[in-house]
Amino acid sequence: MCVIGTGLIGGSLMRAAEKAGRTVWGTAASERTAAEATADGFDVTVDTAAALRRAADVDALVVLAVPLPALAGVLKQVAEHAPTCRLTDAVSVKVAVADLVAEHAPRARFVGGHPMAGTAESGWAAGNGELFADAAWVVAADDGADPEVWTDVAELAWACGARVVPAASDEHDLAVARISHLPHLFAAVLAAVGAEGDELALALAAGSFADGTRVAGTRPELVLAMCEGNRDALLGAVDSALGRLGAMRGALASTGGLAKTVEAGYEARQRWAAARNPELLRVRRGTPMARLREIGRRGAMITGWAE
Amino acid sequence: MCVIGTGLIGGSLMRAAEKAGRTVWGTAASERTAAEATADGFDVTVDTAAALRRAADVDALVVLAVPLPALAGVLKQVAEHAPTCRLTDAVSVKVAVADLVAEHAPRARFVGGHPMAGTAESGWAAGNGELFADAAWVVAADDGADPEVWTDVAELAWACGARVVPAASDEHDLAVARISHLPHLFAAVLAAVGAEGDELALALAAGSFADGTRVAGTRPELVLAMCEGNRDALLGAVDSALGRLGAMRGALASTGGLAKTVEAGYEARQRWAAARNPELLRVRRGTPMARLREIGRRGAMITGWAE
Known part of the structure; x- marks a missing residue:
């Protein structure tokens, strides 16, 4: 080999x-x-x-x-x-x-x-x-x-x-856009928002920020190569995320309610946890x-x- | 006490x-x-x-x-x-x-x-x-x-x-909106996008997805209490994030380039890492x-x- x-x-x-x-x-x-x-x-x-x-x-x-x-x-x-x-x-x-x-x-x-x-x-x-x-x-x-x-x-x-x-190759690309490339972009945006303004926010940032931005520490050229090489699939994932964030923004500004967003995320994370134990077959x-x-x-x- | x-x-x-x-x-x-x-x-x-x-x-x-x-x-x-x-x-x-x-x-x-x-x-x-x-x-x-x-x-x-x-109380709220409440909402949205479609994506989801969605596993009532209690400051953080994501979406669709987003995130994460060793004084x-x-x-x- x-x-x-x-x-x-x-x-x-x-x-x-x-x-x-x-x-x-x-x-x-x-x-x-x-x-x-x-x-x-x-x-x-x-x-x-x-x-x-x-x-x-x-x-x-x-x-x-x-x-x-x-x-x-x-x-x-x-x-x-x-x-x-x-x-x-x-x-x-x-x-x-x-x-x-x-x-x-x-x-x-x-x-x-x-x-x-x-x-x-x-x-x-x-x-x-x-x-x-x-x-x-x-x-x-x-x-x-x-x-x-x-x-x-x-x-x-x-x-x-x-x-x-x-x-299939295209199914793979759609999947990794959602579970690998989008997480890298979210981490980058989250890190940048956290670093806006004075040093107070970064000083207080721990648990949720540390986890959510971890992969923002990956060498930029590696992230760019994988994300830019999957442009079409990634656009779909970004648009889905923007749609969900926009709906959340609207709810927060009008009723102030975030239950739909938070509960959907909680349920999805439970489904992910269950998928850690996949069906194995020959x-x-x-x-x-x-x-x-x-x-x-x-x-x-x-x-x-x-x- | x-x-x-x-x-x-x-x-x-x-x-x-x-x-x-x-x-x-x-x-x-x-x-x-x-x-x-x-x-x-x-x-x-x-x-x-x-x-x-x-x-x-x-x-x-x-x-x-x-x-x-x-x-x-x-x-x-x-x-x-x-x-x-x-x-x-x-x-x-x-x-x-x-x-x-x-x-x-x-x-x-x-x-x-x-x-x-x-x-x-x-x-x-x-x-x-x-x-x-x-x-x-x-x-x-x-x-x-x-x-x-x-x-x-x-x-x-x-x-x-x-x-x-x-x-100041309001400075605290602006800071935690960015480094705690927004990360919880990002985690929820990321988890929900990952769970769209068939089971393939969740089966492949590991490192970056696991970290980026970890706090989506927090009990929803706790997340709702803190996020909904900080509505005004949180709206500002969400809008900043939406602005950055929108600009990124535009660049990805037009030139296909993500360097600005990825490099800003990398730099911000380095700043966060440096802040782990704060100035201590009396x-x-x-x-x-x-x-x-x-x-x-x-x-x-x-x-x-x-x-």
Whole structure:
């Protein structure tokens, strides 16, 4: 297995896959990171062309674990050195990645992926082989997906201890707009409003403000890459939020009542808490993509093959 | 010292004050809670009239630690049984409380207070004497405040291990609208948007969504009491947030760029992090209220008397 990009996700993936007994090699963006990974006993260089040729030679799965802005450049190398390879990715949007693959490496056998794991840290040193334990790992179940590569990606997720959530690329993007990208924008706006005026408010800010703004501390370029790469889905989520906030503002100004907003939020949070204990199931090899998508839509997760 | 209300805040206050060597008695809303507190060795009954008469007899400080909706009823009892007592409170809004005191117990020597501590728990059993350690405790520094009662409240805060933040009642309300009430409403809206549609989004929701919606799990009646009790200040905070979200929506739809929003949020979160290490100082007894307010506005906190 060939991993392009050895940051938090790529680096954790290499550790988890090697621990699961796989042969893993990869490439880093800098000599320094390659040396760090090599010192930790991993087969990492900066020669992406060579790594991709090796993948082509043995028909290995190639995992793209670079930020979205770097993807087009890497895909051009894929088209040159491993044009028909088995290909997946670990980027946080799926439609934009599929579009880039179609444009730059159209012959690659691509099935998108998104392991839903992360920490505030980044870089090779922050990686760990347990990062994906019990995490959700979306495997794109679009019509026409190559079932063999779908199997490769699902088995990689399981080998890393994750649970597979099948979803169409556009369904994935709508979901993450609501539960990841909008929360980042809300955190940014909340932080900015808290910092208006003098220092009194920030001095008093604790519990609810600390939690609500935590992800505003994420490196801006990471937030911009994922949010701007999911523009259409994100606009829908922002409009839904603006509609709810506008209705709340109207109620507060007229009757002063906030019960509808607060009770809807409380109920939604209870539903989220219940979803922490998802239905886990196994499926038969070759289950059609449409059937797989239904599993994802009902919030269930796949832990292995039924046989 | 007489504490009316033995929930999380009142119960923690009794424990902290008794540990600091003070004579403390209080009243609970139910026989059951009174029995619980008595079993823990505290002087707690349900007879508010008797507790207030005792406070009047020895000119003790009375602390109101009941939710805002229960306050008018308690203040009527204060007016009857301890009309000129030294009085403070631990409610999360200050203008509304001052208005209620002026209406129902106008002769009480009132100085508002707000210990900024709390957990997700509530009730006597959840209380603990360390709750206020290193916490900010706002002591209302309005012009005309009785300096003797101001001293009582500040010394109570210090006895409980807290740091005093002086602020005018209306300045306090504007600050908490931004850093506590708005975060609760944002959490509610974020949770509701996440729960729209099928179960896929909630199944994938983790880190940023879990943090951003945490306080949406607070009991709705508590959130409603504090937010609806701070309507005017909250409207300003909501409008500021709507302005920022609207501008962001426009930028996302036109250029697709979110840098301004994300970078402002990042910078604000850094400022908040820096404010975790506030300037700590001592002041002379009798420092004028206007001077005290300046200390609060620059984010500093008072830990004791200068003498």
